[in-house]
Every structure is written in C-alpha cells, then in structure tokens.
Amino acid sequence: MDSAELDPYDHGFQWDPYPYYRRLREQDPVYFNRQRGFWLLTKWADVHQAFRDFKTFASAGAVALEADAVDKFPYPMFISTDPPDHSRVRRLFAPLFTPEKMKVLEDYTRRRTREFLKPHLSSGRLDFVGDLAARIPMDVLAVLLKIPATDQDNVRGWADDLIAREDKQHDVSPRNVAGYMGLAAYFEQHVATHLSMSMDGSLLGALIRAETEAVMSHAEVIGALILFAIAGNETTTKTMGNLALRLWQHPEQRRWLVDDPSLIPQAVEELLRFDGSSQIIVRIVAQDIEMRGKQLKKGQRVGLCIVSAGRDEEKFPNAETFDIRRGSREHMAFGHGTHACLGAALARLEIRVVFEEILRLMPDYQIEESGLQLAHNPNVRGYSRLPIQF
Numbered sequence: 001m002d003s004a005e006l007d008p009y010d011h012g013f014q015w016d017p018y019p020y021y022r023r024l025r026e027q028d029p030v031y032f033n034r035q036r037g038f039w040l041l042t043k044w045a046d047v048h049q050a051f052r053d054f055k056t057f058a059s060a061g062a063v064a065l066e067a068d069a070v071d072k073f074p075y076p077m078f079i080s081t082d083p084p085d086h087s088r089v090r091r092l093f094a095p096l097f098t099p100e101k102m103k104v105l106e107d108y109t110r111r112r113t114r115e116f117l118k119p120h121l122s123s124g125r126l127d128f129v130g131d132l133a134a135r136i137p138m139d140v141l142a143v144l145l146k147i148p149a150t151d152q153d154n155v156r157g158w159a160d161d162l163i164a165r166e167d168k169q170h171d172v173s174p175r176n177v178a179g180y181m182g183l184a185a186y187f188e189q190h191v192a193t194h195l196s197m198s199m200d201g202s203l204l205g206a207l208i209r210a211e212t213e214a215v216m217s218h219a220e221v222i223g224a225l226i227l228f229a230i231a232g233n234e235t236t237t238k239t240m241g242n243l244a245l246r247l248w249q250h251p252e253q254r255r256w257l258v259d260d261p262s263l264i265p266q267a268v269e270e271l272l273r274f275d276g277s278s279q280i281i282v283r284i285v286a287q288d289i290e291m292r293g294k295q296l297k298k299g300q301r302v303g304l305c306i307v308s309a310g311r312d313e314e315k316f317p318n319a320e321t322f323d324i325r326r327g328s329r330e331h332m333a334f335g336h337g338t339h340a341c342l343g344a345a346l347a348r349l350e351i352r353v354v355f356e357e358i359l360r361l362m363p364d365y366q367i368e369e370s371g372l373q374l375a376h377n378p379n380v381r382g383y384s385r386l387p388i389q390f
Helices: 012-017 016-025 044-050 085-096 100-105 106-120 130-131 138-143 149-163 174-192 203-212 218-231 234-249 251-259 261-275 306-310 346-361
Strands: 030-033 036-042 126-127 280-285 289-291 295-296 302-303 371-376 382-385 387-390
Touching: 012 371, 016 371, 030 295, 036 044, 044 306, 085 203, 085 280, 085 302, 100 346, 106 130, 106 138, 106 346, 126 130, 130 138, 130 234, 130 346, 130 382, 138 149, 138 203, 138 218, 138 295, 149 174, 149 218, 149 234, 174 203, 174 218, 203 218, 218 234, 234 251, 234 261, 234 346, 234 382, 251 261, 251 346, 261 306, 261 346, 289 371, 302 306
Parallel strands: 036 302
Antiparallel strands: 030 036, 126 387, 280 302, 289 295, 371 382
16 A cells, blocks of 8 residues: 555545545554654554553654644643653542542533523524534533633634644644644633632642642643643544434434433443544654564654544454444543543543433434534544534
C-alpha cells in the first residue's frame, strides 16, 4: 500500500474512516505515512501493547500528530507526560472521578437535560448537537470548575476552534492557536479570581490547592484546565451525536432501548467500540522497536487508532456489525493502562442520562441527513450539527 493512500487529515477520510482502517488491518497494520512521518497502529493487539508499554510508546511530547503542536501549545497537559510526573498529577484527580463521586452529578445532569430539551418539545425539531449534546458536558464541567453560565459558550467556542482542522491541514493553524490561547487566557484569569477556593473540595479547588502546595506548577494547572475543557467537553459531545445517529440507523435496536432502558449502558459501550469519538491517540517512540517486521525509530510519532482496534475481527467477532447486545468493555475508547481516561465514569453517566431522556420523550426521532455537519479533526470524530425531527 502506498503511504500516500491514507491521510487522517483528509475530510473525505474523516466522513467514513472505517473502510480505510479495515484495509490497513488486513494489508498494512503497522503503517507508515512517509509524507508526514508518522505511524498508525490499527490492530487491537498492537494498540493494546502500545498503551501498556509507556516506556517504549511515550506520552511525553505526544500532543498531536502535527509535528509543530508541541511548540505552539506551550502549557503542559498531564496526559502528555509519563510516570513519575503523570502519576504525581493523576493521584490528585483520581479520587475526584470515581463512579461513586460522579454519581452525585446524575440528578443535576438529568434536570439540565430536561431543561435544554423543554423549549424544543412543542416544535418537534432539535439540533441534537447544538441544542443538547454540546451543552450538557460543558454545563456539568462548569459545575466542577466553577465556570459561570455566561462564560460557557466562550469556553466551548475556544475548544471548538482548537480542534477544528481544514481539509488536508497538516500543521497547527492560527485558528487552532487562537482557540488554545483563548482557553489559556481565560483560565489564567479564572484561577486568579478563585484563589480563595483552594479548600472547597471542587475540582477547581483541588487544582488551586495543588499549586499552593507545590504539587503542580502554575503552568501545569492551566494545562490541566485546558485539557478538561477539551476532553470533558468535545469527546463526550461527539460520542452522544454518534450514538444518536447509529440508533437512528438501527431502529430495531433503538426500540430495544425504548422498551428496556436498562440496556442503554450496553449501547454506550457498543458505540464506544464501533464509532467512538476518540479515533487516534498519539504517542512518541521512546526507544527503537520492531512490530510486525517494521522498524519504529526513537522520536517518531505513532497514532494509536483505537476505534480501528475496536473493529478488529481477531478480537471482536462480527466486529463491523453494530450490536448493542454485545456491550463489551474491552474496547479502548478511554485509553488503557497508566493513561486510562479519568473522566470515563462521568462520560458514561452523561451519555446514559441523555439517552434515557431522549428515548423517553422522542423515541422515534428522525435525523435530517442533509443537515449533518461533521466537526473535522483527525483525532476526534463526530458531528457539529445533527438536526432531528420528532
């Protein structure tokens, strides 16, 4: 296979990457794009190995597939570090993100979901993303980070600008940098305004306290806030939209959920395996390694294609079939090992609650396909607009 045949920055690829991933799994599972100088791993076993072996597949410096991202995004994010630095920061947050801790947000999430839906019930029309899926994760995140309602649209807008990519845009653009620096400037001021909250028990308070006690540097605190604004917002929003689309495409499975809402968590897991929003997670080769006869050299970038891994027939029988009864959690939509996503429990809760309400209020919604708009990014796949009628 010619290395030029797969470009994750091509908008055509992003609309439907799965035939390309399948071809790579079959013909060139450890794939090198010579034009851009990065590898892609597409098989479950290889992605799993890379997640587990952080000494070979390092997170330090692995900000994005773009080679210039490290220089243009200066605040350190703890997901782009390795132990012991990663462990130092992760220990601060892990107790705040347990399923038990997140459970207290369920009633709030449900109430806000109903409030966002209410203005649209009489019209029978809704932009599932713009009116709901983009709002719930940001709204819940705002509770954890004390972001006022008047600021939420700005924070979400900067995050959108940060991840947006034009067709075949292979370098970080001025728009991406402006989005990143907009978030940075906002959180610089936000922290300065809330310095007295270091002991209030919130996520924001824990970050401020970590800086006060010299557990984290100021730059690390701002980097963590930028990360939460992206990971706690964009990926969950896109996952909700992807699930709404897949259930519409499989009405018999949607009916199963309407009849038995207890199956919704299984549907969430199947969506994460089959069409999760996090498509590619980046690593840096820290020491030379051979994989399937290919020589990966120290310093090269590697994209772990986690949804491709979720469609690997050697791991999941009938992997290209969407089946909510499968319910497997052996996908790696939330990463794996040392860097497994801290916010997984919160994301699962938000998606479950939203679909409990959607399927209760509008069980037979129809999607206007002509109005679909994709949010283009090689790492995060999902829709910026998803109009429905009900």
